[in-house]
Amino acid sequence: MPVLSVRHLTRYQYRNPVAFGDHRMMFRPREGCDQRLLSSSLLISPTPSQLRHVQDVFGNWIGIARFQGRSRELSFESRIVLDHTPLPAFGDHPGDVDVYVRGESIAYAEDDLPDLERSIERQHDDPAGDLAAWAQSFVRRSGPTSLQHLLAEMTQAIYADFRYGKRLEHGVQTPLATLERRGGACRDLAMLMIEAVRSLGLAAQFVSGYIHSPSRKPGQKTSVGGGHTHAWLRVYLPSSGWVEFDPTNGIVGNTDLIRVAVARDPRQATPLQGAWAGLPADYLGMEVEVDVTSLEGDQVSVMPSLALAFG
Template identity: 55%
Template structure:
């Protein structure tokens, strides 16, 4: 896939703070905030600081290659803070960069026998649709003549969600089912992503959930969904591989999008998960602050260092 000439340097700040009325103890926490390194995302530095300092932090790659920090604790505290600071070079791709093999340019098509075994689990539906509501909605984008341009169809679906649904931020955990989102005609970026994933899977495409960050490349090119983590979709298209579709902003390509975690289902891509133990009612508040600064693309020849982050964790719910 060809990438645009603009390769901005970005500084990411992601701070999550959990507050308690009384000191509590913390169980094991898993943290997924380190951006994935690839040909279009090069990490210059990454630091993740946890307060209170954990007893141990170890790093691993999960089944889909996401970087995960696992932290354990040996002290109690009233506050738990994750402070992630990342600097990276981004070489985004846009709609014009998408190349599709001849056999897949018109829908329907069949993935190659070489690719299909690895794509099957990403084609499987994850949510029940007994009345086939998602199927009917997805079919509206298919040309009844039988000559449906694959990329145009997926782009139209992405734009339709942006145009026809109302974006409503919801900081608390949880995601609507695709059927709920379709019925309510509103939701968060997570809800939009899960609706589109189920819709394209209903059409036979392999799709995955993506969690990461969104930023506005220019003042004219403003993006919705900042201030927190962002979610979108990847669809596998022969010739370009996994292509980004952001239904919240109605865009195709990775311009303005920084990948952190990729998963078959949203529950595999939770930024922070873990447990705490203490008196019932101790949990007081959780705040999340995400800030992305776009720098001048000046350091093209900067030496890239793969700094292994140090980490910070959060809670899930009370364990008596």
């Protein structure tokens, strides 16, 4: 059961002192049977006049900081330590297979459909059906197709055939642009697969968090997407529930993936957002540092208990 440490620093700098509006943070991981938070600290400078935490409609934890006064710099430094357990992607019974048949709906339980429908709805236009056709290329021409096999194959196809590249612009490329360019940032590749599986009638959601890139043997590729927050997706299967897929790294399951937020739309899972007031020329830039490391036993024993700090 690996114990992972995450340090996430975001710093904004300004030429002259500026005022700050509310800032919303999504730094705290979602706990479950595969990850358990051991400790957490948050250092915000300048000190906010108020900080509160709420849960959104998806159960994500959101910190909301309110500020008074002005400053030339605003920084947020989150540190977390958690137990992270890799689990079988499709549960403990790999013989349970869900199938897709052309022209038929996914066999979701009638009671589940009202809660899944918004995650099945497509969010991007596909006027010529190019994305849907690409998704259908993973389906057998006749007879049932194993959804577990289809989703794993689609994940590996994006990993092998699409080029990953960091993109500093805000927002997400349209899936059609990603399909045409055969590349994009991790959030673009995730959204491509989300819309592709939605075209098949599957419920899919966007996931934001961190990725651990452990040391590899010589010749093995290291995971990409580190140094910043990372993005992938999860798909709901009748026999397995929510299953995670990282097409940027070809990961099927939760291995090395630290889940912080899940949402129907990427805009609902922004790690940090807020407003400031000043002249446009005052803004000098933003820097982000994300470090994810594995801790040994003696390092874990000295970690502080749950704490919140301001500076």
